[in-house]
Amino acid sequence: MTQPLKIMLVAAEASGDALGAGLANALKARRPDVRFVGVGGPRMAEQGVESPFDIASLSILGWIEGLKAYGLVKQRVAETVALAVAERPDAVVLIDSWGFTIRVAKALREQLPGVPLIKYVGPQVWASRPGRARTLAGAVDHLLALYAFDAPWFEREGLATTVVGSQALHVDMSGADPVGFRRSRGIASAANLLLVLPGSRPSEIRLMTPVYEAAVARLKAADPSLEVAVVAAGTVADDVAARVAKWPFRAHLVPEAEKYDAMRAATVALATSGTVSTELALAGAPMVIAYRFQPLSYALMKPFFTGKYATLFNHAADAEIACELIQKDATPENVAAEVGRLLVDPVARDEQVRRQTAALDLMGRDAADPSTLAAEAVLKVITTKNAGA
Numbered sequence: 001m002t003q004p005l006k007i008m009l010v011a012a013e014a015s016g017d018a019l020g021a022g023l024a025n026a027l028k029a030r031r032p033d034v035r036f037v038g039v040g041g042p043r044m045a046e047q048g049v050e051s052p053f054d055i056a057s058l059s060i061l062g063w064i065e066g067l068k069a070y071g072l073v074k075q076r077v078a079e080t081v082a083l084a085v086a087e088r089p090d091a092v093v094l095i096d097s098w099g100f101t102i103r104v105a106k107a108l109r110e111q112l113p114g115v116p117l118i119k120y121v122g123p124q125v126w127a128s129r130p131g132r133a134r135t136l137a138g139a140v141d142h143l144l145a146l147y148a149f150d151a152p153w154f155e156r157e158g159l160a161t162t163v164v165g166s167q168a169l170h171v172d173m174s175g176a177d178p179v180g181f182r183r184s185r186g187i188a189s190a191a192n193l194l195l196v197l198p199g200s201r202p203s204e205i206r207l208m209t210p211v212y213e214a215a216v217a218r219l220k221a222a223d224p225s226l227e228v229a230v231v232a233a234g235t236v237a238d239d240v241a242a243r244v245a246k247w248p249f250r251a252h253l254v255p256e257a258e259k260y261d262a263m264r265a266a267t268v269a270l271a272t273s274g275t276v277s278t279e280l281a282l283a284g285a286p287m288v289i290a291y292r293f294q295p296l297s298y299a300l301m302k303p304f305f306t307g308k309y310a311t312l313f314n315h316a317a318d319a320e321i322a323c324e325l326i327q328k329d330a331t332p333e334n335v336a337a338e339v340g341r342l343l344v345d346p347v348a349r350d351e352q353v354r355r356q357t358a359a360l361d362l363m364g365r366d367a368a369d370p371s372t373l374a375a376e377a378v379l380k381v382i383t384t385k386n387a388g389a
Contacts, residue, residue, distance in 0.1 A: 005031050007378070008089035009038040009049055010080060010104060012058040012097035014200060014235050015275065017041030019120060019371075020095050022167060024049065026375035037087045039080050052079055056235070058100055073100060081107045089115065091382050094140070096121040098132070105139040116385045118378055120144040122161075125153045126315065127307030133157045142381045144374050147363055149316065164373040168278040169365040171260070176283070178265035185229075185252050187265075192343050193227045194219065195266035195285070196251070197276050198240060200233040207292040208272050209243045214332035215270070219340055220249050226343070229254050229262055268342045268349065270335065273310045277322065281313055281356040282365070286349040288323050288338045290330040313359035321355045 007027065011020040020040050024047035027034050040049045041056075057072060081104060084092060092108060092115055094101035105117055117140040123132040126149060136143065137157035145151050146166040154161045179189070187193055194216065198208045220226055229252040232240035237255070244251050254262045263269065263283035271277055273291040280287050289311050309315045310324055323338045325331075342349050367373075 005034040005382070006087065006089045007034060007036055008084055008087065008092040009036055009040060009044060009095065010092065010101060011038075011040045011044060011095040012055050012076075012100040014041060016095040016097055016121075017043045017055070019167065020044045020049065020093075021047050022371035023093065023095075023120065023374050023378070026369075026371040027378065030375055030379060037083060037089060039076075039083070052083055058097065073103070076100070077103045077107060080104050081111060084108055084115075085111055088112070091116040091118060091378060091385075093118045093120050093144075093378060098123045102135065102139060105136075109139060116141045116381050118142045118144060118381055120374060121146055122150055122154055124150075124307070126150070127310065128305045130306060133159070141385075142377070144377055146370070147312070147316070162373070162377040163364075164377060165364050165367045165370040166275075166278065167370050168275045169282070169360065169363060169367075170369060171279055171282055173260050173264065173283055176260040176264040178261060181258060181261035181265040185227075187227045187252075191225060191227050192223070192267045193229060193265055194339065194343070195254075195262050195269045196228065196230045197233075197269060197271040197280075198230065199272035199274065200235050202236055202239065203294065204272050205236050205239050205243070207294070208290065208330075209240070211290065211292065211330055211332055211335060212270060213243075213247050215335035215339065216247075216251075217249065218332060218336035219343070222340065223343070228252065229266070231256065231259050231262060268339055270339050273324070273326075277311045278313065278360070278363075281322075281360055284353050284357070286322075286342050286352040286356070288325065288335065288342070290325045290335055292327055292330050313356055313363060316362040317355070317359040319355075321352060321359060 009020045011017045017040050021043035024036055036049045038049045039051045094105055108117060119136060119140045122143050122145055125133045133153045134157045137159035143154050143159050143161040144164045145161050148163050151161045151163055196212050198205055198212060216228055230244050231254045234256045241253055244253055263280055263285050266285045269280050269285045269287040271287055271289055273289050277289055311322055314321055325334050
């Protein structure tokens with residue numbers, strides 16, 4: 001008789017919470033007897049993962065911010081490891097969030113040496129700090145990678161890797177209603193609509209919204225008829241709403257539930273670098289990407305940046321399909337110039353959308369469901385471990 005499974009899932013921010021929930025759901029479909037323990041957010045809680053603490057405080061970006069939060073991170077790592085030791089799971093899946101999960105992995109390797117450790121989403125070593133591939137290989141047993149271009153970096157270090165694909169490539173936009181979105185806000189079908197996506201982390205909102213406000217002010221001065229909408233991601237919705245309410249021009253606030261409607265309705269998008277760029281490409285929205293770090297954090301991190309591009313589909317295509325304005329280049333003047341160029345040139349917009357779509361194909365958007373592949377890989381790791389025990 002098959003023994004019931006106990007799997008520990010650990011996620012430390014919203015994106016990992018979504019991945020963990022998808023994985024948990026796919027595991028239950030294959031093993032109805034599975035029980036989950038671990039750390040996560042509200043979406044994982046719906047799948048039965050009761051987190052011992054709120055993960056919101058662990059959404060940290062940048063070295064300086066990380067140093068300030070070091071004491072809290074250390075405490076949360078200890079609590080996570082203590083939970084694992086108490087529960088003795090059949091496997092631990094550590095999802096994204098490099099700084100937190102690598103500390104958990106190293107501690108678990110010492111305290112539970114026989115338990116398989118699986119990392120779900122590796123660090124983007126193609127973009128910066130390639131030495132992390134070796135560090136991860138020494139800390140876990142298996143990697144679930146999102147993209148084919150990730151795998152060689154880790155396999156060279158001896159880490160078994162399964163490419164499962166990215167959930168961002170499988171977003172279903174068939175139900176999006178761009179016509180209804182425009183109609184409900186009184187935006188004419190022929191009007192240019194700029195969609196601004198300032199980010200999902202508090203630090204991103206703090207650093208990027210002033211840049212976007214100033215850039216959009218320039219664009220509105222050049223074209224007063226330009227319509228503007230701003231997506232307020234759930235984790236920072238109140239902060240975004242408060243800031244946008246003070247802008248000296250009208251901007252339609254978009255709740256996260258209507259995000260895909262807005263993406264399909266947009267003429268051009270202006271986005272803070274992240275997974276959202278893939279979603280925009282799937283929606284067929286030409287975009288400009290911007291990003292700023294806290295200055296001291298950027299100065300410390302810059303020597304470790306080795307990739308040419310921050311945007312995944314740019315990296316996959318090895319070309320700057322979407323313009324990237326990073327740090328000192330992310331000025332209101334530059335942002336307004338790049339967005340304005342697309343707003344007035346429909347041919348340029350169509351060509352960028354064509355190239356974005358081709359790059360998504362390179363990233364593997366036609367592959368099987370990532371959660372399904374991840375669940376199968378996790379079960380295989382457990383089976384292999386038990387067979388060799």
